[in-house]
Amino acid sequence: SNAATPSEPLQQVLSKTRMSDLVRDIDPNIYMEDEVEEILLSYVDDFVDRVLNGASMIAKHRHVNNIEVKDVQQFINRNFNMWAPGLGTDELRP
Amino acid sequence: GTQIRSCKEEFFLNMNALQHRIRLAVAKHGLDEPSNEVAAVISHAAQERVKNLVEKLAIITEHRLEMVKS
Numbered sequence: 001s002n003a004a005t006p007s008e009p010l011q012q013v014l015s016k017t018r019m020s021d022l023v024r025d026i027d028p029n030i031y032m033e034d035e036v037e038e039i040l041l042s043y044v045d046d047f048v049d050r051v052l053n054g055a056s057m058i059a060k061h062r063h064v065n066n067i068e069v070k071d072v073q074q075f076i077n078r079n080f081n082m083w084a085p086g087l088g089t090d091e092l093r094p
Numbered sequence: 095g096t097q098i099r100s101c102k103e104e105f106f107l108n109m110n111a112l113q114h115r116i117r118l119a120v121a122k123h124g125l126d127e128p129s130n131e132v133a134a135v136i137s138h139a140a141q142e143r144v145k146n147l148v149e150k151l152a153i154i155t156e157h158r159l160e161m162v163k164s
Contacts, residue, residue, distance in 0.1 A: 010118075011111040014140065018106055022141065026148055040147065044140050048112065051136055052119035059125060067120065067128040072135050082142055 014044040051075055106141035109133060 019037060023030050054075035055067045062071070076082060105112075112133050120127055 013107045013111045056123035066126040067132050069131050069135050076139050
């Protein structure tokens with residue numbers, strides 16, 4: 001469905017399978033408790049919402065009608081001290 | 095027009111769930127729907143973030159185990 005009804009329960013953006021794959025890639029000896037995994041999964045939901053909110057604010061500040069990759073990159077760069085990899089080498093500053 | 099890609103892209107995040115959140119966010123801010131590249135870059139960023147956190151947690155765990163040993 002295309003309707004984004006707020007009452008709809010939101011599906012988690014990260015699956016346990018994907019998380020386990022990543023953890024195994026980092027170090028196959030890591031054992032992660034279920035509780036820790038749950039915290040990280042909900043952290044990712046929160047992270048995504050914060051990024052979307054921040055990128056929306058930046059896009060609005062630029063007086064454009066949609067979020068562009070550079071808005072996401074700028075928010076991430078400023079708030080998480082990391083670089084969003086790949087996808088274009090656009091100038092960061094508008 | 096719509097760009098169709100021949101290569102299969104594997105994303106870290108569940109794209110349906112992510113698109114849903116994107117729609118909610120842009121509706122809240124009165125923006126139009128962004129391109130698929132925005133979803134892709136958010137997915138990559140989330141992957142980097144989780145990787146960084148798990149690596150840090152692994153280091154903390156290692157230190158804790160060392161302290162137990164000594």
